[in-house]
Amino acid sequence: MEQLPRIERAYLEKETFVLKTIASKNIQPNELEIFIRVFKKEQTLEVWGKNQQDSTFQKLTDYPFCAFSGDLGPKRKEGDLQIPEGIYHINRFNPKSKFHLSLGLNYPNKSDKILSDKNAPGSDIFIHGGCQTVGCIPLTDDKIREVWVFSEMAKNNGQSKIPVHIFPFKMTEALLKSHLKKRQNLNAFWQNLKPIYEAFEKKKKLNAIQVSVNGRYELI
Numbered sequence: 001m002e003q004l005p006r007i008e009r010a011y012l013e014k015e016t017f018v019l020k021t022i023a024s025k026n027i028q029p030n031e032l033e034i035f036i037r038v039f040k041k042e043q044t045l046e047v048w049g050k051n052q053q054d055s056t057f058q059k060l061t062d063y064p065f066c067a068f069s070g071d072l073g074p075k076r077k078e079g080d081l082q083i084p085e086g087i088y089h090i091n092r093f094n095p096k097s098k099f100h101l102s103l104g105l106n107y108p109n110k111s112d113k114i115l116s117d118k119n120a121p122g123s124d125i126f127i128h129g130g131c132q133t134v135g136c137i138p139l140t141d142d143k144i145r146e147v148w149v150f151s152e153m154a155k156n157n158g159q160s161k162i163p164v165h166i167f168p169f170k171m172t173e174a175l176l177k178s179h180l181k182k183r184q185n186l187n188a189f190w191q192n193l194k195p196i197y198e199a200f201e202k203k204k205k206l207n208a209i210q211v212s213v214n215g216r217y218e219l220i
Contacts, residue, residue, distance in 0.1 A: 007095050007152075010145035018149045025058045027051050034060075034154045034162055035206060036090075036127075036147075038137060040083055041169035041179075043068055045127065045137060047150050048204075052157065056204040063147065066131035067138045072168040072179060073186050075107065078120035081134050085168055085193065086111055087209050087217055089161040090127075090151060100129030100141040101148045105164055114215035115189075127164075137166075163206060171197040192216050 004012065022032055031051040038045050043065035048057040068083075075082035084107045092104035107125040108116055116122070127137045129144035139147065151162055168186075169175050171194045180187055199207050199219060208220040 006101055010148050014146045014149045021060050032154050033159050034150055036164045038166040063139050063143045066140050067133045069133045075122055077117040078122040083135055085166050088164045097128055101144045102126040102128035110211040111215045
């Protein structure tokens with residue numbers, strides 16, 4: 001088994017699980033579209049899915065991180081060990097990663113380029129296998145195989161940008177107030193993320209989002 005190419009092994013081990021999971025939600029394999037949502041405090045990655053013609057997502061499964069670095073708050077500089085917070089998408093698939101399989105995020109995004117260190121904002125943020133991290137989102141090799149199959153299936157269906165929303169925590173009013181007691185400097189940034197979290201929680205739909213000239217996210 002160890003000698004099999006990584007993608008072949010992922011499908012051999014995980015395709016049946018992925019197909020059963022989406023079938024349980026009445027999602028067709030050739031219609032699958034996914035959305036990934038991450039919570040840093042809870043150290044959880046969620047995979048949501050729907051048929052392409054559907055308007056609302058259903059939660060398919062979730063995965064615990066197997067390591068963590070940094071603290072709550074956005075990534076702002078190379079080497080700060082922070083996992084980013086914000087609105088991203090998967091922009092590359094790496095089947096030959098040092099960390100088994102990896103899915104690259106478009107960090108720094110437009111907002112990060114405005115708000116982060118101009119010379120060294122950092123780069124190469126991935127969802128990957130191998131339980132090590134200096135700012136990435138690490139799952140076990142076993143679980144990254146599942147996420148890879150979900151993601152590649154959606155990509156093969158024409159989903160060119162798989163959305164990935166990374167939040168510091170589940171952004172309820174109570175949790176926001178609690179975490180801001182020690183991090184008032186993050187109030188403006190977290191208050192900016194909160195409506196995005198709330199909009200999806202309420203309708204299970206993804207709104208279009210743009211970035212303003214001052215780096216703020218704006219729901220369209």
